[in-house]
Amino acid sequence: MTKKPAGNLQDPITYVLTLIPAEPPERAIRLRRQIMAVYSYCLLWVGTILGVELSAFAPNTPHLMMFSVLFAINLVFFLLIRSGLSERLGDPSLTILQMATGIILTTVILHYTRELRGAMLSIYFMVMTFGIFALDRRRQMAMAGFTLFCFTTLQVYEWLETPQQAIFSFLIGHWIILALILCWFIYMGGYIHNLQNRVRDQRENLRDAHSRLEAIAVRDDLTGLYNRRHFLERLEEELSLANRNHTPLYLAIIDLDHFKRVNDNYGHHSGDEVLSRFARIASQGLRKSDLLARYGGEEFVVLFPHATEAACEAALERLRRRFAEQGYSFASDIKTTFSAGLTAFQPGETADQLIKRADSALYGAKSRGRNQVVQLPLS
Missing domain, CATH: 3.30.70.270 (Reverse transcriptase/Diguanylate cyclase domain)
Known part of the structure; x- marks a missing residue:
C-alpha cells in the first residue's frame, strides 16, 4: 500500500488545518476578511465582558450565549467560503449575510447597554465599514435601512416594555444620529465603491493595453503571424x-x-x-x-x-x-x-x-x- 505524504492536500485533516490556501487568490482574500471579522468580534466580546464588570452593561447580559452563537454562525460562513460552496452564490464573500449577523448582534448588545448606548452605536458603523469595498451604493442603502429598522425595532420594544425608563429625547436623538451617520456611510461608501470600480477598470485597460503591446512586439500587423x-x-x-x-x-x-x-x-x-x-x-x-x-x-x-x-x-x-x-x-x-x-x-x-x-x-x-x-x- 502506498503511503500518502503528510502534506498531501487530499488529507482531510491537512485540508482543514490549511486555513487560508494560496489558491485561488480570491478565496484567500475572502477568508482573510472572514478572520478579520472574527477578530473584531473577539474584541467586542472582551469589551462586553469589561462593560458587565464595570456595570456599564446590565449584569444579566448573556454575552457567553450571544457570542457562542455568533462564532458558530461565523464558522459556518468560514466553511462555506473555504470549501468554495459560497462561489456558487451571487455574493461569494457572503458580505450581506455577515453584515446582517453583525447588525443583529449589535442590536441585541445595545439592549443591555445603559449610559453607553450613544457610544455603542459606533459598532453599527464598524459593521457598515465591512461592506464599503464589497457593496455598491444600492446594497449599502439596503444594509443601512436594515440597520435603522433593527434599531427602531429595539427602541419601540423598549418603549413598550418599560415606558417609565424611556427618555423620549434620548430615543429621538440616538435615532437621528444613527440615521445621519448612516447617510454619510452611504455617500462615502458609494463614492469609494465607484472609485474602486474605476481603478479596477483602469487596471484592466492597462492589462489589455499591455497584452496588445506584447502582441505587437511578436506579431506581424498584416498577417497576424509571428514576426x-x-x-x-x-x-x-x-x-x-x-x-x-x-x-x-x-x-x-x-x-x-x-x-x-x-x-x-x-x-x-x-x-x-x-x-x-x-x-x-x-x-x-x-x-x-x-x-x-x-x-x-x-x-x-x-x-x-x-x-x-x-x-x-x-x-x-x-x-x-x-x-x-x-x-x-x-x-x-x-x-x-x-x-x-x-x-x-x-x-x-x-x-x-x-x-x-x-x-x-x-x-x-x-x-x-x-x-x-x-x-x-x-x-
Whole structure:
C-alpha cells in the first residue's frame, strides 16, 4: 500500500488545518476578511465582558450565549467560503449575510447597554465599514435601512416594555444620529465603491493595453503571424532543445512566386490580400507545434520540431497545392504559387548556418522553375 505524504492536500485533516490556501487568490482574500471579522468580534466580546464588570452593561447580559452563537454562525460562513460552496452564490464573500449577523448582534448588545448606548452605536458603523469595498451604493442603502429598522425595532420594544425608563429625547436623538451617520456611510461608501470600480477598470485597460503591446512586439500587423524577431528568438530556443535532446528539427523558407507582379499590376492592397490569404491557409494547414512566421516581405518561414522529413515535405506540398487553388476577387485569372526550401538541422549547427542552408534550398527551387519544394540534402 502506498503511503500518502503528510502534506498531501487530499488529507482531510491537512485540508482543514490549511486555513487560508494560496489558491485561488480570491478565496484567500475572502477568508482573510472572514478572520478579520472574527477578530473584531473577539474584541467586542472582551469589551462586553469589561462593560458587565464595570456595570456599564446590565449584569444579566448573556454575552457567553450571544457570542457562542455568533462564532458558530461565523464558522459556518468560514466553511462555506473555504470549501468554495459560497462561489456558487451571487455574493461569494457572503458580505450581506455577515453584515446582517453583525447588525443583529449589535442590536441585541445595545439592549443591555445603559449610559453607553450613544457610544455603542459606533459598532453599527464598524459593521457598515465591512461592506464599503464589497457593496455598491444600492446594497449599502439596503444594509443601512436594515440597520435603522433593527434599531427602531429595539427602541419601540423598549418603549413598550418599560415606558417609565424611556427618555423620549434620548430615543429621538440616538435615532437621528444613527440615521445621519448612516447617510454619510452611504455617500462615502458609494463614492469609494465607484472609485474602486474605476481603478479596477483602469487596471484592466492597462492589462489589455499591455497584452496588445506584447502582441505587437511578436506579431506581424498584416498577417497576424509571428514576426521575424520573435521567430529568431524561438529558433534559438528550438535549436538548444534539439541539440540537448537529439530530436529532429526542420526549417523551411517559403517565397511567394512573382509577388512583385501582383503589387505592380493590381496594387498593394491586392498584394496584402494575397499575403493574408497565404497566412490563413498556412495557419490552418500546419500543426499547432509548427512555428509559422512572416520573415519579411513575401517570405515566410516554418519550423518543424519533432517531425520527419516525409511529414514536412507532405505538409509543404499540401500547402502549395491549396495556395495554388486560391481565387481572388481583384483578378479572376490570377494564380498564386510559392517556392520553398527545406533543410534539416544538423547537431552543433548555428541559427545562421541553418537559415543559410534553407535559403540555398529555396534558391534551388526558384532556379528549377518555382512552384515547388526542394530539400537541401545533409552535407
